[in-house]
Amino acid sequence: MIPGRTSVLQACRLAVAAGLALVLVCAFATFPIRAETADFVLPDDARLTVTIDAAAPEPYAREMILVRIRGLYTVQMTLETLDQPDLTDFAWMQLGRDRWTSTTAEGRPARSFERVMALFPKRAGVLTVPSFRHHLTLLAPDGSRVPHDVVSAPVAVTVQVPPSGGWWLPARALQLTDRFDRDPTALPPGETARRTVTIEAEGISADQLPPIPSLRAPGVIAFPEPETRTTRLTREGPVATVVWHWTLRSMTGEPATVPEVAIRWFDTRTRKTEAAVMAAATVAAPGRFGAAVAGTGERLAAIRAVAVPGGLAAGLALGLGLLLAGRRLDAAGLRRALSRLTPDPDRRTMRRAVRAGDAAAFRAAALRWAGRNGCVEDDQVATALAGLGVAVFGRPAQAEAPGDLRRRLHAIDRLMVRRRRRM
Numbered sequence: 001m002i003p004g005r006t007s008v009l010q011a012c013r014l015a016v017a018a019g020l021a022l023v024l025v026c027a028f029a030t031f032p033i034r035a036e037t038a039d040f041v042l043p044d045d046a047r048l049t050v051t052i053d054a055a056a057p058e059p060y061a062r063e064m065i066l067v068r069i070r071g072l073y074t075v076q077m078t079l080e081t082l083d084q085p086d087l088t089d090f091a092w093m094q095l096g097r098d099r100w101t102s103t104t105a106e107g108r109p110a111r112s113f114e115r116v117m118a119l120f121p122k123r124a125g126v127l128t129v130p131s132f133r134h135h136l137t138l139l140a141p142d143g144s145r146v147p148h149d150v151v152s153a154p155v156a157v158t159v160q161v162p163p164s165g166g167w168w169l170p171a172r173a174l175q176l177t178d179r180f181d182r183d184p185t186a187l188p189p190g191e192t193a194r195r196t197v198t199i200e201a202e203g204i205s206a207d208q209l210p211p212i213p214s215l216r217a218p219g220v221i222a223f224p225e226p227e228t229r230t231t232r233l234t235r236e237g238p239v240a241t242v243v244w245h246w247t248l249r250s251m252t253g254e255p256a257t258v259p260e261v262a263i264r265w266f267d268t269r270t271r272k273t274e275a276a277v278m279a280a281a282t283v284a285a286p287g288r289f290g291a292a293v294a295g296t297g298e299r300l301a302a303i304r305a306v307a308v309p310g311g312l313a314a315g316l317a318l319g320l321g322l323l324l325a326g327r328r329l330d331a332a333g334l335r336r337a338l339s340r341l342t343p344d345p346d347r348r349t350m351r352r353a354v355r356a357g358d359a360a361a362f363r364a365a366a367l368r369w370a371g372r373n374g375c376v377e378d379d380q381v382a383t384a385l386a387g388l389g390v391a392v393f394g395r396p397a398q399a400e401a402p403g404d405l406r407r408r409l410h411a412i413d414r415l416m417v418r419r420r421r422r423m
Helices: 003-030 290-306 309-324 331-341 345-356 359-372 379-384 388-393 405-421
Strands: 046-054 065-073 077-083 090-094 099-105 108-121 125-129 133-139 145-151 155-159 173-180 193-202 220-224 228-234 237-250 256-258 261-267 272-278 281-283
Touching (some): 046 133, 046 145, 046 155, 173 261, 237 281, 345 359, 359 379, 379 405
Antiparallel strands (some): 046 065, 065 108, 077 133, 090 108, 133 145, 173 193, 193 237, 220 237, 228 237, 261 272
């Protein structure tokens, strides 16, 4: 026979064999898997049931459904394995280990089996919990070991679309605790208060809890810290916990209120929407600015009470005479002229801050002066205060040195002079 023709025939035979093998594999794959049964086992000798324990006949999507897989066996077994089906329509978790207990069934000694699972429907509709299969190895009357399968019936559950609006949080119970590590209304100069909020919810996993809210209020800066989420398993379902932390600091020293935050959740027992509230909180640092300003006012009052009126009046008259020589001014012009002779209180505060090296006090006084004079957006003000916000309020890893405060004061002084010349 010709060698080339022989190799062609062999290739054809191999192709035919491979095709037949593929056909057989596909045919067997389409056959239903039949449970192995022992002929000496009666229906009541080995039973496996699946029970749905839902808070409502038609739960919502992502609401917890407890599933209890129970077996009752009066036959003697040597080995067992429970096959769990593919739960494609559910997120799930097993709640603890399988439990075996000794009991009786119709007066005969028996062994009971229980596995508890929490299922969370991924979508609305009529969903099916497929059959579970319990593979047993039984001890036959003749002493031999015989395989036997017990199969549960599939169970259907109708799931509703969850109510719209906000973060969907279905829980059996929810508790919120809120605390500060110190009084936020009386912070010492340059210090912060740490706020900790803990939420514990039953019947959900930690990933179902909402993200950390943003705390915003004029005059307050709040730095969120990394959150901690945990899930603890119990026989009645998971218990989820999230812990949020913020570091709060007053930007001006004046009292500022962080508004309340409502965490809305759906009570699966009462079937009502509830709200856990983070109460509004007032943050202030009177020791930094408020008390200092109050003290300054008291000192000025004392000075005015004991100062020699004649000397002050003489100095003021001389200054006004030199300033107003040859001019005719109305009341508004007179007030502007007086303001040029009166020392600016915010500049005095800035000078004290320069001597003390207090970048926070310098920045606050400069912003007050700029606000009074309508030049907060001025480029020279922005240049003079560049970097002070991070230096004062930044985290340790982000903070930078405030630089030469005296140089910044000179820049503000130059702007003051220019503005007075325009009056």
